Amino acid sequence: MAPLDAPQHVALNQFPVLEDVLLLGGIRLTRLAERVGRTPFYAYERSHIATRVVTLRQTLPEGVHLHYAVKANPMPALVQMMAGLVDGFDVASGGEMKVALDAGMPADCISLAGPGKRDEELRCAVAAGVLLHLESEGEMERAARIGGELGMVPRVAVRVNPDFELKLAGMKMGGGPRQFGVDAARVPAMLRQLVLLGLDFHGFHLFCGAQNLSAAAICEAQRLSVQLALRLAEHAPAPMRMLNIGGGFGVPYFPGERALDLPAVADGVAQCLNLLRQASPKTTLILELGRYLVAEGGIYVCRVLERKRSHGQTFLITDGGLHQHLAASGNFGQVIRKNYPVVIGNRVHGGPRETVSVVGPLCTPLDLLADRMELARAEAGDLVVVLQSGAYGLTASPTAFLGHPAPLEVLV
Numbered sequence: 001m002a003p004l005d006a007p008q009h010v011a012l013n014q015f016p017v018l019e020d021v022l023l024l025g026g027i028r029l030t031r032l033a034e035r036v037g038r039t040p041f042y043a044y045e046r047s048h049i050a051t052r053v054v055t056l057r058q059t060l061p062e063g064v065h066l067h068y069a070v071k072a073n074p075m076p077a078l079v080q081m082m083a084g085l086v087d088g089f090d091v092a093s094g095g096e097m098k099v100a101l102d103a104g105m106p107a108d109c110i111s112l113a114g115p116g117k118r119d120e121e122l123r124c125a126v127a128a129g130v131l132l133h134l135e136s137e138g139e140m141e142r143a144a145r146i147g148g149e150l151g152m153v154p155r156v157a158v159r160v161n162p163d164f165e166l167k168l169a170g171m172k173m174g175g176g177p178r179q180f181g182v183d184a185a186r187v188p189a190m191l192r193q194l195v196l197l198g199l200d201f202h203g204f205h206l207f208c209g210a211q212n213l214s215a216a217a218i219c220e221a222q223r224l225s226v227q228l229a230l231r232l233a234e235h236a237p238a239p240m241r242m243l244n245i246g247g248g249f250g251v252p253y254f255p256g257e258r259a260l261d262l263p264a265v266a267d268g269v270a271q272c273l274n275l276l277r278q279a280s281p282k283t284t285l286i287l288e289l290g291r292y293l294v295a296e297g298g299i300y301v302c303r304v305l306e307r308k309r310s311h312g313q314t315f316l317i318t319d320g321g322l323h324q325h326l327a328a329s330g331n332f333g334q335v336i337r338k339n340y341p342v343v344i345g346n347r348v349h350g351g352p353r354e355t356v357s358v359v360g361p362l363c364t365p366l367d368l369l370a371d372r373m374e375l376a377r378a379e380a381g382d383l384v385v386v387l388q389s390g391a392y393g394l395t396a397s398p399t400a401f402l403g404h405p406a407p408l409e410v411l412v
């Protein structure tokens with residue numbers, strides 16, 4: 001299989017190119033950089049993200065609810081746009097909960113997950129009417145106490161640590177010893193306690209892993225999730241109103257990776273829905289996705305400061321790097337470092353090409369955006385674009401490291 005080179009990655013991203021300059025939201029990148037006023041910056045394209053969500057919803061069976069996992073990209077303007085496109089938000093902190101509520105999403109369509117919730121976060125969620133995804137017995141007891149103090153009944157679901165693993169996931173988050181959720185075997189006892197504490201039970205949450213590009217593996221995990229939830233629901237104090245089976249849909253980043261087979265995933269979801277409707281017709285099935293919705297609609301843009309030669313290799317030294325885009329540097333959970341798709345945004349196809357390493361301004365060899373990659377020959381002032389950067393970019397990066405100014409973010 002031919003490796004995907006830079007121009008093909010552009011095609012993969014569906015950003016058009018006009019006279020060798022990348023277009024975002026119909027604006028030339030060079031013009032956008034002028035408007036933003038300085039580099040580096042992140043830019044997210046509204047139409048790309050909206051099309052992604054609409055296409056997904058058209059492909060999925062009717063009746064499935066789609067939630068956006070805010071942690072993938074919590075930029076307030078983007079979250080606000082998402083509020084009009086999805087059925088709910090999943091948040092992972094009090095801060096994200098505030099962004100979600102500010103975006104106008106009704107509290108009863110927001111759920112709060114995370115293995116370590118502070119009392120203050122629990123109090124805010126209960127007071128606002130946000131659904132708590134309980135991750136331990138201890139958290140259940142704290143939620144009940146806080147509900148008592150507020151004179152309110154907390155709405156809760158139980159996050160289950162499944163007794164199976166998601167195959168081929170980029171990052172596993174279920175099966176075996178985990179800090180997430182409650183071991184499936186302990187859930188029946190927890191549910192008995194939940195009744196005694198007077199909590200308002202809504203259902204279950206399972207999340208097996210992320211960045212999965214295998215439709216078969218996703219479908220199997222979803223089927224096992226529904227089966228496990230139906231078994232656990234027999235111990236529940238009230239009918240299961242919702243079942244959130246996660247998602248973990250991946251996007252291709254590296255040469256040789258192929259986009260997820262969405263129709264195959266949708267078939268699997270339809271089977272899950274049938275299984276659920278036969279056994280528990282009133283349960284709402286929820287998918288929660290982050291990366292799949294936003295990753296491909298965003299880019300990171302930095303500027304070449306210097307060209308440097310060292311021992312026969314050419315380095316492009318830029319004003320952007322690891323401190324602003326940890327994932328592209330290969331230090332956000334990757335086992336083997338691979339280059340993210342990178343292009344010179346104002347010389348996408350044309351001109352001579354050369355093999356270069358793109359590095360940032362930090363005093364560490366880890367600050368690498370592209371390792372010996374073939375790119376259009378670039379000069380100081382040219383724009384280096386890291387594609388597939390709409391998810392786990394800025395907020396997943398150590399921006400305080402070395403004290404450079406934080407990059408800007410725009411939604412175009």
Ligand SMILES: *Cc1c(COP(=O)(O)O)cnc(C)c1O
Pocket residue numbers: 069071072090113207209210211246247248249288289290291292391
């Ligand atoms: C991180 C996370 C998500 C989003 O994962 P993506 O890979 O971005 O889709 C969804 N649910 C939970 C519980 C998470 O922790």
